Structure formats: C-alpha cells, structure tokens
Amino acid sequence: MGLFSKDIRTLDDLFVHTLRDVYYAERQIEKALPKMIDNATDPQLRARFEKHLDQTKGHIKRLEQVFELLGVKAKTVNCPAINGILEEADEVSSDIDDKEVRDAALIASEQAVEHYEITRYGTLIAWAKQLGRSDCANVLTNNLKEEQATDRKLTEIAENRVNLQAA
Template identity: 70%
Template sequence: MGLFSKDIATLDDLFVHQLQDIYYAENQITKALPKMISKATDPQLRSGFEQHLAETQNQIKRLEQVFQMHGQSPKQVDCPAIDGIIKEANEVAGEVSDKEVLDAALLAAAQAVEHYEITRYGTLIAWAKQLGRPDCASVLQQNLDEEYATDKKLTAMAEAKVNQRAA
C-alpha cells in the first residue's frame, strides 16, 4: 500500500499506515544499531548506541501495544525514508578511514534517524488525539520523549568532544 493509495481513505487509515511505517523503521533501526555499535570507537558514543538499542526494542513493544489498543495486528510497511537514511549511513561509514571522523559520521547518522522518528511520532500523536485516542497518544508520547532525549544526548556528545576530535 503506497502512501497515496486508494487503501487510505480516512485519517484512521492514514494513522494505521503511519503506525506500520514507524514499526518498520524501528525494526530496521534494531538491525542497524549493532553495526553502528561495532564501528564506534568513542566509548560514550558506543554506550549511547547500546542504550538506544534497548530503548528501541521497548519502543517496538509500545508500538505493538498501540496496534492492539487500536484493534489492529502489528504489521510493517516498507519505509523508503528510513531505508535511505540507513543506506546513506552505511555508505558514509564505509568511506571514512579516520576513526574520529567515523564517530562524527556515525553520530550524525544517528541524529538523522532520531529526527525522522521525532517527526513520525509527533504526527502520530496529533492524529491519535484527533481520532479520539488519547490512550494511543499517551503510549506514543513515551516513544517521542525518548527520541527527544536521545537526540539531546547525541547533540551534547557531538558538541562536547566528538566533533572537536574529528576536526
């Protein structure tokens, strides 16, 4: 089902489709993070990626909870956006030989992922509220709060040392 497919006729349909999109994205992220963990040389960055992997696994469980609350079975739809962000991260990481520059590249890629997730969760929360589902919005808000916190931590790491070392 494409985003502008005839299968999406209502805001509820769009909500479910977007839920399937972020569910796919979070699952792809759990596959990408172990590679990022293994490539990161900065111990704090590696630890941050490990922590985010655990958070992402919990976020997937929350998404499954939202599917159930909304009377749906958890299902994924391909998300070309996250696939592209992850592909770009892998390509850039493969081209960087300086380990400190690699850490900066990995951190930037992680922030691109976070920003994508933030936009999706924000939209889903707004739609859940519009659909009269504050229960779903509340669960999705937990994921959004974690994404904001992760982005803030990544920014602090970049500004405090990772970017300086790469320079």
C-alpha cells in the same frame, strides 16, 4: 492515489498506515544499530548507541501495544525514507578511515534517524489526539520523549567531545 496511499481514505487509515511505517522503521533501526555500535570508537558514543538499541526494542513493544489498543494487526509497511537514511549511514561509516571523523559521521547519521522518528511520533500523537485516542497518544509520547532525549544526548556528545576530536 499513489502506491502508498491506495488504501488510505480516512484519518484512521492514515494513522494506522503511519503507525506501520514507524513500526517498520524501528525494526530496521534495531537491525542497523549493532553495526553502528561496532563502528563507533568513542566510549560515550558506543554507550549511547547501546542505550538506543535497548530503547528501540522498547519502542517496538510499545508500538505493538498501540496496534493492540486499536484492534489491528501489528505489521509493517515499507518505508523508503528510513531505508535511505540507514543505507547512507552504512555507506558513510564504511567510507571513512579516520575513527574520529567516522564517529562524527555516525552521530550525524544517527541524528537523521532520530529526527525521522521524532517527526513520525509527533504526527502520530497529534492524529491520535484528534481521533480521540488519548490512550494511543500516551503510549506514543513515551517513545517520542526517548527519541528527543537521545537526540539531545547525541548533540552533547558531538559538541563536547567527538566533533572536537574529529577537527
């Protein structure tokens, strides 16, 4: 077994591991969003990033609630995927001088973050249901719905404002 799967033998183990992965991801996103807010110039985009930061704090609390429901310690496992997505977002926003183009790049970067979160939450919900943990699935569904709504709003901001200004 590989480095990340040495302690994973059951679907329960995989569920907890992936929960810790997304817990790590949410905590890293919480750290990265203030810089994205500072780099955004479009008022609607800044407001969306600020709202996502508030939601991220709530997502972390909900994840801690799921850990509690499971009776396991709330801890993280390193997630190279989110590290790469956030590193790329930081590099892109640092490399672009044109503020309208930078805003378009920030939306693309944030949507990469959202899509990662959406896939993780969707998987966790499916596994929770399979494991008979509808209590956990219900809590995680709230996070998923907020991530999906954020993704839709970012698309709307991009298509109706930011991309037009960048072009």
